[in-house]
Amino acid sequence: MSSWPRDWRELPMAGIINIAGSSLDYKTGTWRARKPVLYPDKCIKCQICWLFCPDMAINRLEDDSVEINYEYCKGCGICAEECPTKAIEMVEEVG
Ligand code: SF4
Ligand code: SF4
Incomplete structure (x- = not known):
């Protein structure tokens, strides 16, 4: 059995960089x-895509x-x- 902490209180400390607007x-x-x-033709x-994008990566x-950033x-x-009209398709990223 692993010795990794089995309780969240045993986890090592972590942190975030908290600089507003970064x-x-x-x-x-x-x-x-x-x-x-x-x-665009579809x-x-x-x-709706703009509304749902969790990263605000769609510009109005x-x-x-709309355009994707x-x-x-x-x-x-x-x-x-x-997207109700299937105007957006996910494809493999190349390169
Ligand atoms: S795939 Fe990109 S543009 Fe689409 S919802 Fe996710 S982050 Fe936003
Ligand atoms: S039709 Fe699809 S791509 Fe166009 S704005 Fe609506 S959700 Fe976005």
């Missing part, structure tokens, strides 16, 4: 294994269309799952 500095898109691809501009444009998109696939 999230923009961390390009979390590099964590991605799959990426969403948007097909998009009805409902912005002036004409109500690949610098911060982690590839979770929620936008593709929620």
